[in-house]
Amino acid sequence: MRRRPLSLRMRLLVLILLPLALAAAGLGLWRYQAAQRTAAELFDRSLLATALAISRDVAISGGDALSSSTRALIEDASGGEVFYHVTAPDGVHVTGYAYPPVERGADRDPAARMRFYEAVYRGEPVRVLRIVETMAIGPMVGDARVRVWQRLAEREAFARGLALRAAALMGMLLAILALVVWFSVHLGLHPLRELHRAIARRSPDDLSRIEGPVPAEARGIVDTLNRLLGQVSDSIAAHQAFISDAAHQLRNPTAGLLAMAEALEHAAPGPEQDRRRAELVQAARRAARVTEQLLSMERLAHDPGQGARERVELNALVEEICAGFAEAALRRGIGFAFEAASGPLVVEADPVFLGEALKNLLDNALVHGGAGLAEIAVETGVETGAEGRFARITVSDDGKPLPPEAEAVVFRRFAQLEPGAGSGLGLAFAATVAEKHGGRLRIDAADKGASLSLLLPLAPGRPGR
The missing domain is CATH 3.30.565.10 (Histidine kinase-like ATPase, C-terminal domain)
Known part of the structure; x- marks a missing residue:
């Protein structure tokens, strides 16, 4: 079965809202990527602040303890758990977790004083910051290494939260826009509905022009319809004229044929009857020729x-x-x-x-x-x-x-x-x-x-x- 075409209202809604929905989807993707970059920047700064605080406390305490403010920072940094590991200048573990994430060989850069990298810790991907600072720990003075790291899943969750809030806002705006467009299209199509009702009220015999104000976009349709109505009216008038003319033209030959047939019926056998018969045949031929010409004219007209x-x-x-x-x-x-x-x-x-x-x-x-x-x-x-x-x-x-x-x-x-x-x-x-x-x-x-x-x-x- 042939599918019913979409209504004009639905076409307009699709044409207006579909590009907006595609734009919103593109904007949502861009917003998610921007949220990921924002989360990465915030979390990296949080790791840097935590690493500097730990380095400061280790230098002050000689590696014995971290201050309460630093511990609070470790617990609450960017809303996620932070791990740390500190080694003395001689490479001995001073404080923090005993086994830090290991740098991959391709990413290793021992000469860098500060470096971010990604690794795996306890089966989970993490973001690691390694800083090298010169400090005195007990009798030793040299380069100490501080490593702090955090799970990447928490960054992803933070980025998703930002993107979902943006998506919810865009979805709400799109829904409001869909309602506005729906009612706007409904009101905008009102003149077409009025035109439909005006045409529907007409009788089959009313072929007069369609008058009344219509939008400029529908003026071409109305003009074409008026032109078509005029052509139909002219065609009907031509048919009526043809029928009238044909009736007039066929009346005389038909009457003549009838009169000749009656005369032939009463004619005496012999030359008189032969003459009447010849006249009847000739009149029948003329009538047939007129009929043939009339039909040819009508067929040619169409x-x-x-x-x-x-x-x-x-x-x-x-x-x-x-x-x-x-x-x-x-x-x-x-x-x-x-x-x-x-x-x-x-x-x-x-x-x-x-x-x-x-x-x-x-x-x-x-x-x-x-x-x-x-x-x-x-x-x-x-x-x-x-x-x-x-x-x-x-x-x-x-x-x-x-x-x-x-x-x-x-x-x-x-x-x-x-x-x-x-x-x-x-x-x-x-x-x-x-x-x-x-x-x-x-x-x-x-x-x-x-x-x-x-x-x-x-x-x-x-x-x-």
């Missing part, structure tokens, strides 16, 4: 743009469409000619939509050419302009003229310059196909008849690849 694109050799596609159209034109006594470009014309296009667009251009010439229509010609070529190189399909005829300034009218759906047998969808569909493919449909200036050119960008790379 085409994502790149779904069925492929590299198409335009000459071959146009030749295939023209081969199917030429028979219908010649049957009506209309001349037809196709002239292909000298080289291949490769475009990236949806061949189905492109073929439908060319069929609509040819049907437009056939339906709207008028009584004087005698010839239809199709030509392919290359056209270079400021926007690049385009493949061109030109459909021209010698029928009724179509001026270039009529583009604003005839490229609209269900629009015609004058009443005719067409549906007013053919040129609109071809113009939309061209626009979807990054090109355009234009009306060319012609001395006679009409000429329309469909321009499509040539595919990059070498032709045919």
